[in-house]
Amino acid sequence: MTRTIEYRDALREAMSEEMRRDQRVFLMGEEVAEYQGAYKVSRGMLDEFGPHRVIDTPISETGFAGLGIGAAMSGLRPIIEFMSWSFSLVAADQILNNAPKMLYMSGGQFPIPIVFRGNNGAGGQLGSTHSWCVESLYAGVPGLKMAIPFDAYDAKGLLKTAIRDDNPVFFLESERLLGIKGEVPEEEYLIPLGQATLRRRGDDCTIVGFGRPLYFCLEAAEALAREGIECDVVDGRTIRPLDIDSIAESVRRTNYCVVVDQSWPFASIGAEVAAQVHEHCFDDLDNHVIRVHSDDVPAPYAYNLEQEMLPNARKIVEAVRAVTYAG
């Protein structure tokens, strides 16, 4: 049996189920309790779990991110919500030095089973400081894992796995996806980290994407199909581990690859995936990989400029045409 629920509900179900299952799991962040979640993700959780387990914090990211890591050192399993990943920048020392390196620095003594989660990427005319795509900033740090769910089904399945993982997981949601509805099973399920999935099947070109831009990829694939170009759309699901094997498998079949990444182009996830595709599929490629990113500028406020800046369907269509020599 399945139900149709919003992405935000899927996130809440994942957290609530895991909190029922394990008393060591708690949720902490700004406005998660009495406000019922700045984006209503944690609505109702205070009522069910009480103020000891659903905990409001002041606007103090360094403090509560570090608190979560210290609690994880003690064996608890915190979920730390960043209202926006943009605000995680002020906690960068905690989330990059203390969470992913603690196990190593302590010679295996202190695993950090923690999930940092919140909205990532452009929310819609929020201006440059609130529109960060942190994946390319953070994913390079060994010791952390990073998931970036596409829909309600993945949001729930990946978040449950992330909460059970004994390593720090950076969980990148999108404000623009919170209201998107999707089918979710009644029964429990988990999605492993590091396993990509195919969102659309086609033999002419592989489009690799992560998170929200996948919707633009699918839109582009639809348009391209009308031109007779059928695309594989591969959802990486997690950035670290990166399921390069599934990506390479697709590219070996299509011989062409476009990588779509909402971060800036320079030293980015897109650059990393492209490099790995070149390494794994050098003999299979009939053209070099083409990348589609946000433009290399701060996120603008003006609606038309922001739309142009993001990796939209038009840019992806153009990239696929170019890479397959159809342009």
Add this chain to the structure above:
Amino acid sequence: MPMTTTGRATEPRSLAAKLSNETLCTWLRDMLLIREFEVRSMQAYQNKKIGGFLHVYIGQEAVAVGTIAAATARDPVITAYRDHAHALARGTEARYCMAEMMGRLGGCAKGKGGSMHMFDRRRNMFGGHGIVGAQCPLGIGLAFATKYEDEVIDGGASRRITLCYFGDGALNQGSLHESMNLAGVLNLPIIFICENNGYSMGTATARGTTMAEDLTAKAVGYGFESASIDGMDVMAVYDGFMPIAEQCRETSRPAFVEIRTYRFKGHSMSDPRKYRTKDEEQRYQAMDPIERFTKYMAAERGVTEDEHEAMTRSVRKEIREAIRWAEKSPHPELGELYRDVYTDIWGPYRGTSGPEMHDKS
């Protein structure tokens, strides 16, 4: 209103003075052990057996020993990078600390942390940490966890308190202030212990922080109990700290103590100490906490010169053996490079395994 108490060496040593000779002798031995460890570490560093940064605790021994004596073994301890003493005072064997500094597999962190990262999970020693102030948010997390375990998991009242140490330099980091505020808002049982040794690296406390003449002022805005304690006298440290610790345990409210001390050596091994005078150094050296306590033990507790000599000899032997053991401990095999990155095995990563010290203890 928060109450400020002041522990001074000149005040009657009401609490420590009531403790047995045996207990006080362990304090003296611990202080001697830390001193010897640090002296030998400096030599090993000069002989290039220890790499990276080395920050020694010489002069500050009374702080770690006096405060940890006032805590229980179950109380979490966390500190900054001048951390050897806290691990030793907690009971981590010197050889594991020394092996860590020499980058050997037998080290408390298998040679992956170094001097600034002494960890001992079994002894609730949650590390030395390298970034100034960054251990303070972790400290409130440890305190949060002790309370959470009581309130949510066990329904118990373990009443553990967390000892969160930092230097005067951390007073100017946001991470400390966010931690103090959160500890206050969430009623966390933690004591913020400012080891004020007068200098954040080469910057005198007053050049870097407001109200340097009375750092307990920092606690007022957070509504904490506070105390300013003479850190050159281990008995004064215990006397000043114990009531704060008991109150923290009782009320689950955070507290702040300033412990005034002095590092006899530089910030690290490369520090020429141009920012302070020889005269000042000599003035503090005359207050050497070990000499001071030795005199007390001789005069008031009848510890004879022979007994003191025997203690010194046993400490020297222990450190000598620790160095020998550390030097014999193997360098980590290259496979260790990819171990302890993640707990699980995937890609090039090889899972995790704890240090040898926990196999044997």
